[in-house]
Amino acid sequence: MSNMEINRVLAQMRTINTELQPAKQTEEVAGANFSESLKQAANQVSELQNNASNMVSQFETGATDVSLAEVMVSMQKASLSFQAMTEVRNKLIDAYKEVMNMPI
Numbered sequence: 001m002s003n004m005e006i007n008r009v010l011a012q013m014r015t016i017n018t019e020l021q022p023a024k025q026t027e028e029v030a031g032a033n034f035s036e037s038l039k040q041a042a043n044q045v046s047e048l049q050n051n052a053s054n055m056v057s058q059f060e061t062g063a064t065d066v067s068l069a070e071v072m073v074s075m076q077k078a079s080l081s082f083q084a085m086t087e088v089r090n091k092l093i094d095a096y097k098e099v100m101n102m103p104i
Helices: 003-020 027-060 068-100
Strands: none
Touching (some): 003 027
16 A cells, blocks of 8 residues: 555545534543544444445355446455554554653
């Protein structure tokens, strides 16, 4: 996966996050929205993976309404979204470790 694809997915996630949050919020509400945004992103990744799995099953059983191209595209979307979510998780963990290692 290229850096460009990761940056594009991260930009989309940031756009969704800013659309979900009103202009002025308290820190508590902002934290809840961030948490909700992460849950929503994880649910979308899960949905894409389930959709890809269902399409694979349909193709394997010989369903005529599912083409190989559609199956491959859905599998790539699921893979890309999972990799992007993993990168976001890794960045969050790195940021948490950095904050925990700051001197008081």
